[in-house]
Structure formats: C-alpha cells, structure tokens
Amino acid sequence: MKKISHKLILGMLMVTILSVGILWLYQTVFLERNYMNSRVEILKRSTEELTELYNTEPDSFVENAEKLFMERNIATEVSSVDGQILYSSGNTMGRGQASGFRVLRGDYLEELLRSGEATTTTIHQRQNTELFTYSMLLEDRETVITTSLPIEPINETINILKRQLLNISLILIVVSILIGTFFSRFFLRPIRKLNQSVNALAAGDMETRVDVETSDEIGELSGNFNKMAEQLSKVDRLRKDLVANVSHELRTPLGLIRGYAEMSKDIHRDDPQSREENLDIIIEESERLGRMVDEMLDMSRIQSGNMDLWQEEIDIMELAQSSVNKYSIMAEDKNIKLSVMGEKESFNVWVDRRRMEQVFHNLLSNAITHTENGNIDIVLTEKKNVLRVDIRDTGSGIPLDQIDHIWDRYYKINNSNRAIGGSGIGLSITKAIFEAHDIKFGVESTPGRGSDFYFEIPINK
Template sequence: MKKDEIKQKRPFAPGIQWQLMLFIGGITLFTLLLVWGIITYALEPQYNRNIRAKLDSKAAAITALIDQSDAEISSRTYQGLYLNDEFWSGVSQTFRDKKINVDGNCVDFSDSTLRCLKAYESMYPCLLHESTGAFGGEFGYNLDTRIAIQLRQKLFQDGSLYQIVKIGSSMQMCVGRLSADGQYGVIVSASLAQITTAAEVLRAILGPVALILLVLDLLLAILFSRWFTNPIRKLSNGAQEIASGNYDVQIKVERHDEIGRLAEDFNHMAAEVKRSAQLEKDILANVSHDLRTPLTLIKGYAETVRDLTGSDDAKRTEQCNIIVDETNRLSTLVNSVMELSKVQSGAERPNLVDFDMSDLCFEVAGRYDALCDKNHWQLDLQANEPCPVSADPAMMERVMHNLLGNAFHHIGADGVVVLRAIPQEKGCRIEIEDHGPGIPPEDLPYIFDRYYRARQDSGRTGTGLGLSITKAILQQHGFAFGVDSAVGRGSTFWFEMKDTRK
C-alpha cells in the first residue's frame, strides 16, 4: 500500500503538536480561571475570617483585663463604681507593651447605659467615632455616634457582636464581647477597605495578564511541540521506509530520554527486520533448492522406470529405491518445516510433567548404539546422578536428538561425543559436546537461526532446521540455552532445565 493511500485511510485527528498546544493553553486558562475564582469568591471571605479571628482574640484579651480589674475593685469594696483611672492606666501600659496589639484598630469601651467610657483610636477614618476638627488643627472624635450606640445596644442585647459596617466605599468589621458580669462591653474594629481595593486591583490586572500569558504559552507550546515531535516524525518516516521495503534505515539518536531509547529500539528493530528479511530470502532459496533436488530425481527416475527399465528388474529396483530415498528426504524436510511452524506459532504447547532427566538421557543415548557400532564412534554418557525436572518429555527428547544429530554430524577425529546431565540447585544442565571443527565466532550469534548454515557446513545434507526447532522448544519452556565453541577444538551445546517443585 502506498504512503498516500495510507494517509487517505487514516481518520482525521489533531497531531501531537496541536494536542500539546491545546493542553498547555487549556492548563493556562484553567489556572487563570482558578485564580479569578479565588480572588472573587475566596480571597475576601478568607481575609475576613482571619481578621475576625484576630479581633475575637483581642476582644477576649481586653475583657479578661476588665474582669481582672473588676475583681480587684470588688476586693477593695469599691463596688458600684466604673472602671477607674488605675485600670485605664494599666490598659494603656498593656497596649504600649504590645501585650495586646491594637495598632490599626479601634477599641471602644462602654457600659450598660450605652455611653462610651473610653476609646482608643489608631485607625482613620473610623466609622464608629466620627472625627472632628480642621486640617492642620487638632482632631477630635464623637465617641457616641448613632452607629456606635446601635452596636453597643446589639452587644448588650445579644451578649456578643459581629457586624460589618459599610458607609460609602468604607467598610469596617466590628467584634464585641461583654465582661463576665455583663456590665461592660468592648468593641474592637478594623478597616476592610484594603482587601476590597486589593481584590479590585487584582481583578483589573488579571485580564491583560491572562492574555499575555496565553500568548506566551502558545508560542512556547509551538516551539516545544516542534522540538518534541521532531524525533517522532523521524521515527514515523523510518517506519514508512521499512514498510516500503527499505530495511537500511537507521535513526540518529540525539536524545537520552524515553524518545532516545525508542529510537535505539527502532534501530535495533530495523536491523532485526533486515536480518529476518535476508534470512527469509535464504530460507526460500535453500528450501526451494532442497525441494527441487529430490523432486527432480524422483521425476527423472520415475520417467526412466516408465520408459526404459520397466522390464529390467535389477535396474528398476535400484531406481525405485532412489525414488523412495528422495521421497523420504522430501518428507523429512516438509515435516521439519511443519514442526518448526507449529512450535513457533504456539499451536503445539508443552505438556509439563515431573520426571528424571538422567533416565531420559539413558533412553535417548541407547538409540545411538547401532550408529556408534557401525561407524566405530563412542557416545560418552555422563548422567549418574538423579536430575528431577519439570518439562515436556517428548519435546526434550526431540531437543536431544537434534543436538546429538548435530554433534555426530560434526564429530571429530577421535569419534567421541559426550552427553552430560549435571544436577543443579533448581533443575539440571544438559551438555552435548563434540570434538569437531568448531564454529567460527562470527557464526555463533546466528547458529540457532532458521536454515542458517556455517560456512564449513555449506553443501552438507540436512534440513538446516534442527537447531531452530531446538531453540523454539527451549524458548517455549523458558529454559536458558547456548553454545560454547572454539575453532579446531569442537563445540558444546547446552541448556538448563528447571524443577518447579523446588
């Protein structure tokens, strides 16, 4: 399928660049709306709660002073008198020592007649005590204003006071408490104009700030998304190249994060795809050749028997035997290909049972007695200790036959092949050793690949699939396997089995 056709079939969806821009823009708008909501609905109430808590604390501390002074007056039998000069002197000293900080507050003392006994002012303007006087002269205060009397009345009626007074654009929070005997009241107040002004200023500048931030975020999102998606576009182009049949694609790794690791994995995948494609070509060529040879012989000898030697019993028998041998060879090749396909596709799953691998080694080794006697070879079996394992015995038997067949195929001048079963802590290790020509180092990584033949094996008979089937079976079981080899000294194929009972 062509690149343009693939694009036409893709459903429309915004790219990563647009998604990043939308995401960052959305986060910015959400943050700005959150800030606006906090300024509008949470800033002023929270500020008022904090101011009220502070005013409550100051009112409680001042009424405690009144209760203490009242107790002292009672002990001196000055009953029925108002708070005296000694008390006001003590209160003033307490304020000066900052034991009760009333800076920026108005403190109003009154009694049950609702008249003001004393007032401390460090706030201007004060809505409770109207200021009097001219600019440049002395200021005075009207301590018994209508608002102050109303607040005192509410305090003595309810026992406590919390009220926000608003005149024009000025607001003032008032908190009041009564003394323990209920004869004296204290009203502490603070201005709220500053928080209202601050909220209005913040809301006024939030719009321009939001616009500037949104523009900056979108510009940064464009730059970041281009930088972020550039390696992804390279990977996409590389994947399309591979899809079109170009397997020589390698992406330059410029980063060391997740995208950099993805590029490394892509390069590894491309190399494996290239090697797999080449291997498939080799398999097709080799299988075609191996199929063509017996089919040609079968056809040739069948035609000869039909046309020339049908009446010659000896020649007919010889040629029919050749046809049978080539048919068996063809059948072996087809069976090997089918077996490899079933194992690799998962159609044939291992049937795990517990058994002694040493016993299976003895059984398999016994089947090579006739071959060894005929060729004067020796199979040295070293499996004297029990090796309990969990595996599919039939598959393990197939693995050992493949490895032993490969070992005898490359047997050395001494004619010895060694089969070892070595017990391990959790299973056993099986080794099959020959003393043949060995495997060159450059061939070792590919020795288990399908239809791979080392250079010294070129031209030898065989399907070339035995080690591939072995690899597939051992991978299905999850067993480790490998080969140790040195040129001129032979090879040792090994695999390690597990015992799940331990």
C-alpha cells in the same frame, strides 16, 4: 484536531483560562466578603486583648489602646451601658473616631446586653468615614469596650484589580500559547523521528533505527522500537535464508525424483533391473525430501514456542546404542567405525525420548557427514550425579571462525552439507531441544582432527 501539538497548545490555553477564571471569580464574589471577615477578626482579637488588660492591668490598657490606634488605626472607647464615656483613644490628638456612645442604643444595645457582644457599621460624623464597630460587655454588665476600624473603599480597589487582572490574563494567554508551541516542538520532535522510522520500516527499510535522545517514556519507546526493528531485521534475514534454502534443498530431490521417474517411463521401461534402481533412487529421494520437510516443520514449531515435551525415565545408554545401530550401514559405506562406551551398562535420565532420539540422529548424522575413514564414539561419563554424553568424531572439524555459528538456523559450514542434502537446521533443532530440557551443551573442535559435541543431563538415582 488531529495533531498532538495542537492538543498540547489547547491544553495549556485551557489551564490558563481556568486559572484566570478562578481569579476573576474570587475577586468579584469573595474578595469583599473576605475583606469584611478579616476586619471582624482583627477587631475581635484586639477587643479581647484590651478587655484582658482592662481587667488585670489598667495602666497597660491605656498604653496598648493608644498604641493600637497609632499603629493600626483602631480606636478604642470605654463607656457605660447608658452611654457615659469613661475613656476614648486618640482624642488627645484631635483624631478621635470612637463611636461607642452613638451606637449604644436601640437594637444594637439589646443585642449587646443579650449576647455580650455586638457588631455594626456606622458613619463618622466629622470625617464622613464608614466605620466597622465591635462592642464587648464586661463581666460587671455595666461597662462596655468598643473598638472601631475604618472600612477602606474596597470598590475602587476591586476595579484596579480587575484592570490589572485583565492585562495579566492577556499576557498569560499569549505566554501559554508560546510555551505550548515550544514544548510541543520539543516533545514531539522524537515522536516525529519515530514516526518517520516506522514509515521507513513499513516501506521495507529493515535497517532504519531511532536515536534515543532521552531516558523518559519516549526514549523507552524509541529503544523498544529499535529492538523491534532488530528482531524484524533478523526475521527478514531468516525469511530470505529460508526461501533460498528451501528453493535449493527441495529442488534437488524433486528434480531427481522427476528425472528418474521419466527415465523409468521412457528409457528403462523394458529393463527391469534399471527400472528397479531408478525406483530405489526415487524412494530414497522421497524419504530425504520427507526428512527435510519434517525438520522444517519442527523448526517452525520451535520458533512459535510450541515444542511440547513428554518426559519419562529412559536408559540413555540403550537409546545411544539404538541410534548407532540405525546408522551402522551409512557408517560402513564411509568406512567409519561407530561405538558406544560407558562406565556402566545403563544410565537412567528423565527426558523426552522422542526428542532425545532426534538429538542423537542430528549429531550422528552431522558427524558422519564430516567424517571419512575414521571413528565416531559416543562416550557416557558420570560425575557428581550428572551424566555427560560426548559424540566424538575424527572428521574434518569446524573452522574456528565458524564454530560460534553452527547452532544458527540454516547455517552451513562452507556449504559442505549442500552436497549431501543437509537442510542446515539440524543443530538448531538440537539446540532448541537442549534448551527446552534445560540441558547444558557445547562443542569443542580442532580443524583437521575432529569435533566433540557434548551435553550434560542429571541422573535419576
């Protein structure tokens, strides 16, 4: 049985069969016993109440005995232990059924005298009715109060109940199958839809989603499926972007390396100067290719959550100046003036030096890429034990409709950095480093006037 619907219907059927079985067991095994026990309890309570009245209120005793006979068909008889009848209820109407004088003998009498009470069944001589009889010996040990109650034919009642229970059992089995079928269709409908969406997702349809119709566990599962599908869709888009970017970005330096290597071998083999220039280009493109591979590996580690931080106390002013020095030649080639400005000569912060060096590399490289004949300033400002670092440039700026996407992986502003070999993941790596350090960061930009990338770090006093 593989289908949940069949299991659900079978479960409903088993519950019904178990319930009916318990009813059958109770009816055939315990009903008669419980019936007899209830008769005993009724007689005992009635006899105890009458005994109390006989000892305290004799007038009320007769009234209550007659009332008990009329309302509950319980006959009462007061007699001596030798069988002499002192009172018998119901005789005035010719319906007397008391049997005390007939049972007060033999083993029954011995039991009564020994324990103070006795119980037996007897047959009414005139009415041929089986009676259940209970006797209680009074404190004087000479007087006995006996009550009797007809035992109604219970076998016929049991047979009637059996027939009725059989009919009810058949009805319950049919109803349980119908209810199980209804609920299986009702509950399994969202599961079937979810299963269809899972199959569609497995077949490559990344846009498939499930309508969340309920707020129960199935609805929660549907919502989680939609979240998973959304994440898989993003991963799929990133994968496609990665393949497209890697194929494009790596093809360019590889093509240049191969082209200049062939030129050095076939064309400029006898021209040392040209061969030297070709080799410089090959080295430059190899370094560029290596940087791109390193960035992609960094991005892969970040995505897998394996970015380790080795934090130490460093002078961020010295690190900023060191980074500027590395880019001075590149800046001179584009007629850019680089500078570091701060209110103090040093600012000590607790960060991962290698990662923060990578931040300055990415932000300065990005600023130089988009600046021509301008200025790039690193400004350090302290305010309330927080150091704000601004990397400001006078470059082309960022279009307003793209400023929210610059931190995304493989995003390129108007494809501008394709021409200079950017991989489109530098700012994404920078963002991950900031988040790993729990550093507040952001960007402000005006198209045509430049950009200001900033971040804030607590200062170690």
